Amino acid sequence: MIPYGRQNISTADVDAVVDVLRSDFLTQGPMVPRFETCVADRVxxxxxxxxxxxxxxxxxxxxxxxxxxxxxxxxxxxTFVASANAGAYCGADIDFVDIDPTTLNLCPLALERKLVQAKAAGRLPKVIIPVHMGGLSCEMDVIAGLARTHGIRVIEDASHAIGGSFRDTPIGSCQYSDVTVFSFHPVKIVTTAEGGLATTNDRALARAMELFRSHGVTREPAEMEGLSDGPWYYQQIALGYNYRMTEVQAALGISQMARLEPFIARRHALAKRYDALLASLPVRLQTQATHHYSGLHLYIVQLDDASRRSAVFAALRAAGIGVNVHYIPVHTQPWYRAHGHADSVFANAEDYYARAISLPMYPDLTEEEQDYVVAQLAEALAA
Structure with a gap:
């Protein structure tokens, strides 16, 4: 089976993990801070x-x-349901802004219209989470401008997008947002097996996130109430969680980050080749303007004939190609329908979903495998 995505693990990656396994620290050691610095410096x-x-x-x-x-x-x-769920975990009410049918990202024009209506109704969002679909940045300058105008905070969901850029600025720099979030799941651009990371330029936000990832516990005397009882002492000053990354994961991430540029370059080479091979087929591709440089986590095609999607998907799977669909519109999920979205309609998102298939995209995909994928897609479309 040719998967839609797959990690690339080198001997250096294995050695980095083994070194940690043989060290004194499997958690809460020096590797996580090093990984954080590695990513922060890169973006x-x-x-x-x-x-x-x-x-x-x-x-x-x-x-x-x-x-x-x-x-x-x-x-x-x-997007994956996590983008919305993060707000729901905090008790917030969740709503959506329709996508641009060409970029597949949150549409700035739809956002502007919805903000006008929300302001008139006296209920603006506290936070907007634009999602960089497939690794392609949203129009963050426009979104940031609208957010500033209305006093809204912005979290970039860049789970697909490390290594990409917008207007020559690395995604993750937080030039246009309060926080940017990356994913390091095995099918993503670089992996820590499981893992994630948030970047910010606001020290107070960074410190708050550090507390929330580790039980809300501090050992810093300046953050405590009253005096410390001694070097063993800690206080819980917030209701936090156990969201810590392990040393093993961080070591793998540091090793993987050393190959970020080659990974991205290979993905772009494959995408360019897909673009050429698919030019004569009845499919639509995600549009990337010249001021974008996508991380290219996903390579998505939309079938001109939506009624053929299920049959084409099944034919590709039967041919040993592990295609997938990214994503089912979140507002159509049963939990969200039960929480106020039963009658919601986001026409562009729903039309996109009816047509979308994610083709294999990962650095180790060979040109022969890519030719096979396209040939099987062409055959399925012609059936």
């Missing part, structure tokens, strides 16, 4: 907070920004 952010998943990173980002019951959080309906 140009002042601070980074590593955790056990991107979902955890989204959650602590919402907590650090003060999201609470009664607040409103908006995100894209075309």
């Amino acid at each position: 140009g952010a002042a601070h980074a907070v590593a955790v056990n998943s991107a979902t955890s990173a989204l959650h602590i980002a919402c907590l650090a920004l003060g999201v609470k019951p009664g607040d409103l959080l908006w995100t894209s309906p075309i």
Whole structure:
């Protein structure tokens, strides 16, 4: 089976993990801070907070920004459910902004229209989470401008996008947001097996996220109430969680980050080749403007004939190609339908979902395998 995504593990990665296994620290040692510095330096952010998943990173980002019951959080309906769930964990009400059908990202024009309506109704969102679908940045300058105008905080869900850029600025720099979140799941661009990380340029936000990832516990005397009882002493000053990343994960992440640029370059070479091979087929591709440089986590095609999607998907799977669909619109999920979205309609998102198939995209995909994927897709479309 040719998977839609797959990790690339080198001898150096294995050695890095083994070195940690033989060290004194499997958790809460020196590797996690080194990984945080590695990522922060690469993307140009002042601070980074590593955790056990991107979902955890989204959650602590919402907590650090003060999201609470009664607040409103908006995100894209075309994303994994974690983007919305992070706000729901905090008790916020969740709503969505439809996508641009060409970029597949949260549409700035739809956002502007919805903000006008929300302001008139007297209920603006506290936080917006734009999602960089497939690794392609949203139009963050426009989104950031709208957010500033209305006093809204921004979390970039860049789970797909490490190594990408927007207007020559690395995704994760937080030039256009309060916090940016990355994922290091095995199918992502670099992996820590499971893991996530939040970047920010705000020291107070970084410190809040550090507390929330580790039980809300501090050993810093300056953060405590009263005096410390001694060097063993700690206090819980917030209700936090156990979201820590392990030393093993961090060591793997540091080793993987050394190959980030080659990984991204290979993905772009494969995407360019896909673009050429698919040019004569009845499919639509995600649009990437010249001011974007995608992380290219996903390579998505949309079938011109939506009625053929199930048959084409089944044919590709039967041919040994592990295609997938990213994503089912979040507002159509039973939990969200039960929480106020039963009648929601986001036309572009729903039309996209009806047509979408993710083709294999990972650095070790060979040109022969890629040719096979396209040939099988062409055959399925012609059937």
